[in-house]
Amino acid sequence: MAEIIDGRAVANKLDERTKQQVDEMVAEGLPRPGLTVILVGDDGASQVYVRRKIKACEKVGIISTEHRLPAETSQADLLALVEQLNADPEVHGILCQVPLPDHIDTRTVLRSISPDKDVDGFHPVNVGRLSTGTGGIVPCTPLGVMLLLETVVDDFIGKDAVVIGKSNIVGKPVANLLLDRECTVTVTHIHTANLPEIASKADIIVAAAGAPELVKGSWVKPGAVIIDVGITRIMGDNGKERLVGDVKFDEVQHAKAVTPVPGGVGPMTISCLLANTVQAARALAGGNPAPTGENLYHDAPDRSMFGADKA
Secondary structure (H helix, E strand, C coil), X not given: CCEECCHHHHHHHHHHHHHHHHHHHHHCCCCCCEEEEEEECCCHHHHHHHHHHHHHHHHHCCEEEEEEECCCCCHHHHHHHHHHHHHCCCCCEEEECCCCCCCCCHHHHHHHCCHHHCCCCXXXXXXXXXXXXXXXXXXHHHHHHHHHHHCCCCCCCCCEEEEECCCCCCHHHHHHXXXXXXXXXXXXXXXXXXXXXXXXXXXXXXXXXXXXXXXXHHHCXXXXXXXXXXXXXXXXXXXXXXXXXXXXXXXXXXXXXXXXCCCCCHHHHHHHHHHHHHHHHHHHHHCCCCCCCCHHHXXXXXXXXXXXXXX
């Protein structure tokens, strides 16, 4: 039976460390980290996500503020708010919840956020820093993927890793992070020829294609580690909806380890957002660019906090 990687447990450990870092900053006389969330319109799912993020901030001692704007807010007014937050020394992280209304260009808005306050890690400057290995804020979900892998992978060097999905949000940054750990990485997608054959040779599979139950048991070699980023609501045989990932979970029990859906990658995303906010706050307080998000475990004095006892 495959080991089930408990994302909630790892996220809780990361939150404990984040709270400790917040307390240390305050004790040093540094500003308490502050995260500001912008929500435009009344999208139900976005409102739920924002409430979760605000509650999570309270848990670790981060100051959270929220700007709720009507759906008819102009792009110019939204950009003006972002500019104001960029200049506010009490704001260390800015998150603009997507999707935005159709009349607003999401790319323009996200690029207007200061790279040093871009705790989502989506700004082209942070993307460039990640791809060149020169620091920057790492996107939350890819960072969460790496922290989960850290709990079960003893040595990344030379491992064959297959990333299924080429999005800018997950697939590409995950590939860069795996390359940084000296894996041999193949980036694929749903149109890749011979995808099952390619996946079947992998030591590590990160499934992030948004295709429900795409990865079958025959795609996975014994002993592989699988991180399932996908989450889709489908109708079950009993007529009730259920959540599934990109991996046919019941068929991959010959793997070494696998993340469940839900309860795997999902809990890590908000926890990594909080950790990124603290990193950004400390970097801004010191006048230095935000460090790479991988420092969350590379520089941790006790890496076993993520479930791995490795030197």
